[in-house]
Amino acid sequence: MESAITLIVDGREHRVTVDHRSTLLDTLRDRLGITSPKKGCDHGQCGSCTVLLDGRRHLSCLTLAVAQDGGEVVTAAGLGEAEDGKTGELHPVQQAFLATDGYQCGYCTPGQVCSAVGMLEEAKQGAPSHVTEDLTGEVELTDEEIRERMSGNLCRCGAYVNIIAAIREAAQA
Amino acid sequence: MRAHTWQRATDVADAVAQVSGDPSAQYIAGGSNLIDHLKLGITEPALLVDVSRLPLERIIHSDKGLRVEANVRNADLAADAEVREGYAAVARALLSGASGQIRNQATTAGNLLQRTRCVYFQDVTTPCNKREPGSGCSAQDGYGRYNAILGASDECVAVHPSDLAVALMALDTSVTVVGSGGEREVALDDFYRLPGDEPQRDTTLQHGELVTAVTVPPLPTGARSTYTKVRDRASYAFALVSVATALVLDGDTVEDVRVAWGGVAHKPWRARTFEERLRGQTLTAENVDAALDAELADASTDADTAYKVPMVRRATAMTLARLAHDGPDQEGPA
Numbered sequence: 001m002e003s004a005i006t007l008i009v010d011g012r013e014h015r016v017t018v019d020h021r022s023t024l025l026d027t028l029r030d031r032l033g034i035t036s037p038k039k040g041c042d043h044g045q046c047g048s049c050t051v052l053l054d055g056r057r058h059l060s061c062l063t064l065a066v067a068q069d070g071g072e073v074v075t076a077a078g079l080g081e082a083e084d085g086k087t088g089e090l091h092p093v094q095q096a097f098l099a100t101d102g103y104q105c106g107y108c109t110p111g112q113v114c115s116a117v118g119m120l121e122e123a124k125q126g127a128p129s130h131v132t133e134d135l136t137g138e139v140e141l142t143d144e145e146i147r148e149r150m151s152g153n154l155c156r157c158g159a160y161v162n163i164i165a166a167i168r169e170a171a172q173a
Numbered sequence: 174m175r176a177h178t179w180q181r182a183t184d185v186a187d188a189v190a191q192v193s194g195d196p197s198a199q200y201i202a203g204g205s206n207l208i209d210h211l212k213l214g215i216t217e218p219a220l221l222v223d224v225s226r227l228p229l230e231r232i233i234h235s236d237k238g239l240r241v242e243a244n245v246r247n248a249d250l251a252a253d254a255e256v257r258e259g260y261a262a263v264a265r266a267l268l269s270g271a272s273g274q275i276r277n278q279a280t281t282a283g284n285l286l287q288r289t290r291c292v293y294f295q296d297v298t299t300p301c302n303k304r305e306p307g308s309g310c311s312a313q314d315g316y317g318r319y320n321a322i323l324g325a326s327d328e329c330v331a332v333h334p335s336d337l338a339v340a341l342m343a344l345d346t347s348v349t350v351v352g353s354g355g356e357r358e359v360a361l362d363d364f365y366r367l368p369g370d371e372p373q374r375d376t377t378l379q380h381g382e383l384v385t386a387v388t389v390p391p392l393p394t395g396a397r398s399t400y401t402k403v404r405d406r407a408s409y410a411f412a413l414v415s416v417a418t419a420l421v422l423d424g425d426t427v428e429d430v431r432v433a434w435g436g437v438a439h440k441p442w443r444a445r446t447f448e449e450r451l452r453g454q455t456l457t458a459e460n461v462d463a464a465l466d467a468e469l470a471d472a473s474t475d476a477d478t479a480y481k482v483p484m485v486r487r488a489t490a491m492t493l494a495r496l497a498h499d500g501p502d503q504e505g506p507a
Contacts, residue, residue, distance in 0.1 A: 001178040020179040020221070023208070043209050044275060056248075056277045062208045063278070066179050067201070067223050119273055127252040130268040130408065135257040151408035152272020 005069035009034055010078020018065045025049045025060035028073070036077035036110045040154070047153035050111040050118075051075050057118025059152075076110030079117060093117050093170045102166035104157030112153045116167045119149045123171070141171045175217040182224050185351055185385060191222045193353045193381030200224050200383060202244060203278040205271075206287040214297045215288075215304055225280070229385055232256070239263075239389040243282035247271070247337070250281060260389060262398035262417045266340035269402040272409050282384040285338050285348070285364075288375060289331035289439075290411050292316055302328045303372040317477030319413075323438040325473065329372030333365065333440050334411050340400050342441035343417035343433035344389045352382040361387070365440030372439070393429050396421045401492040402435070403484055412436040414485040420496045425455045430493070434485055444468045447489075456497055461490050 001020045006013060009032060016031050025042075028034040028051075040048035042061050049061040052074040060073075079091035093116050096102070103109045123139050131148045132139060139145070146167050147160075155163060179201075182188030192198040198220035201207050210216045229242035234255050241250055250256060251267035271279060279287075293299045293311035300309035312320055312330050320330040338361070346361045364376050378384075392398065398419040404410040415435035421428040430451050432444040450464035465486045472482055 001176065003179070020177055021174045021211070042212065044205060047272065047274060050274055057274045058278055059205070059274045062205045062275075064179060064201075064204060064208060064221075067181075067204070067225065115274065118277075122248070122252075122273065125252070127248065128257065128264070128268060130265075132268075135261055135264055136254070148408050149273055152274045 003066050003069075005066060007032070007065070007068065008070075008072045010073070010075055016065075020064070020066050022065045023061055024051070024053075024063040024065045024068055024073070027065035028060060028075070034075060034077065036075040037114075038107055038110060040108065040111075045154070046108070046111075047115055048108045048111040050114045050153065052114055052118055055121075057115050074114070076113045079113065091117065092173050093120070093166070096166040096170040096173070097163070100162045100165040100169060102159060102162040103155075104159045108153060108155045108157075112150070112155065112163055115150060115153045116170065119146075120167070120171055123149070141168070143168065146171075174211050174214070175219075177211075177218055177221055179221045179223060182222050182227060185224075185227060185229075185383060188222050188224050188227065189351055189353055189381055189383050191220070192383070195220050196380065198222055202280040202283045203246070204283075205275045205279045206283065210288070213295060215295065224383065234259075236391070237388065238391045240386055241281050241389075242386045243280060243384050245281045246277060247279045247281070247284055248273070248276040251276065259392065260340075260344065260398065262340040262343060262400045262419060263337065263389070265400035266336040266402075266415075266417060269400065269412075269415075270336040281337070281387060284335055285341075285384065285387070286376070287335055290334045291319060291331040294331060303331055303368070306371070306373045317475060319411075319436075320475075320478050321438045322472045322474050322478050322481050323434075323442055323469075324367040325439065326368045326370065326372065328370055329368035329439065331368070331372070331439060332436050333375070333438070335441070336400065336402060336412065336415060336435060338365070339412075339415055339433045339435035339441040340398075340417040341387060341389065342443050343419055343431045344392065344398065345431070346387050346389045348384055349386040349388065350378065350382045351385050352379060356385075358388075361441075362443055368439045375439075392419055393421050396429065397496045399492060399496055401488050403488055414481055414488055416485065416488045416492045417441075418489070418492050418496060420493060422456065422497055425457075427451050427454055427456050432489060434489075437481060437485060444489075456493065458490065461493060462486075465489060 004017045038048040040046035044062045080089035199218040201221045202225045229244040233240040257264045293301045299311040348364045402415040412435045417433045419431045434442040447464045447468035454460040
């Protein structure tokens with residue numbers, strides 16, 4: 001069974017007919033040629049497929065495309081554009097990953113960056129985490145908080161130290 | 174993945190009619206567990222009825238307690254100011270589960286209806302009575318570290334994976350269910366079931382019934398609640414064991430105590446024997462130990478699961494001690 005849907009990806013509208021089995025990740029990569037979200041485990045365990053869906057970080061591998069008709073997707077490739085309408089600009093989180101060398105092979109990086117952008121917004125809204133001592137208090141993004149909030153993104157190169165440094169820098173910017 | 178048809182429900186009645194009318198139809202909301210199962214071939218519905226855009230998204234606080242509609246996302250429930258303040262066990266349980274991304278997509282009803290992470294249930298090349306009734310149980314003689322120690326049957330030793338459900342079980346939650354015959358309210362303890370000889374059924378839901386909300390009654394005056402999770406990694410791992418508690422002390426005397434355990438049984442395990450033994454006693458290590466002895470008298474372990482008994486005992490004793498003396502979650506209605 002197939003259905004025609006509309007997806008707005010990185011500010012551009014796409015009309016595409018999808019099999020009802022297709023995930024958002026496969027639709028972005030294989031049908032729309034948008035390869036910034038990566039297929040790592042394809043089971044929601046690694047986070048490399050993370051995109052912002054309607055403004056929140058989301059696993060595109062565990063999402064059916066057909067269910068997101070009209071949805072607004074921002075990938076790491078579109079973050080700069082989505083923020084200020086320009087092209088070719090880096091988002092402050094991407095800039096921080098560059099500045100701190102927050103990657104090695106780079107495969108998990110688009111997912112890490114999208115997850116970090118979503119996570120920083122959640123923290124800004126005051127959402128607590130598992131390691132937040134006082135559930136009703138202010139959120140302070142310590143390294144422990146950053147690690148916990150980013151635990152859904154794996155890096156097989158083990159670049160975590162500099163990923164945390166990047167996010168700390170972006171949070172303070 | 175087997176081909177299926179996906180259909181968006183227009184309202185609750187439409188959703189119930191669509192699934193009730195088709196034995197191979199299933200509901201889908203956030204999909205974070207079900208889509209994985211479609212990929213793995215664990216389940217092969219011919220029709221998916223999408224309920225994710227039904228207007229069941231409110232968190233309602235009233236004198237009847239906390240009512241959470243089915244589509245409230247795990248992240249939103251955990252971030253709700255009044256949940257954080259008055260139902261710390263619920264917020265803590267949610268925050269200890271899954272990852273930030275999954276908490277953004279997983280719904281309240283979906284969390285309750287997620288299925289076991291028993292490695293054999295998830296591996297279609299191995300026998301599993303829960304996945305394929307009558308095929309056998311691979312977990313009993315296989316990798317048994319996650320197996321149940323309470324209430325298991327010869328057919329199934331799987332444990333329920335939800336953290337939220339453990340907290341809700343401790344807090345006397347009820348579930349609102351809509352079926353073709355109308356709406357009914359069922360206690361969470363009766364919503365879940367032990368495996369018996371039908372391990373394929375996690376719950377007492379009939380085919381076509383839709384969970385629309387859960388209701389947590391107000392906590393007793395002076396109650397403090399929290400959730401402790403013990404796991405292999407510091408984050409993003411299922412519980413080996415977990416403990417949800419609500420405690421009311423009058424001086425050193427336990428006026429009221431509720432305890433539920435995760436990771437030990439086919440359902441979140443409400444430790445009612447423990448509660449009855451401890452109520453009215455002083456909160457001492459000896460009294461807690463004696464109450465734990467009584468609750469765990471029927472525990473059944475083997476070499477793989479023996480560790481769970483001391484682990485759940487210590488986690489329970491520690492959690493109660495922290496709530497009594499220096500816990501961070503001393504909120505609750507004054």
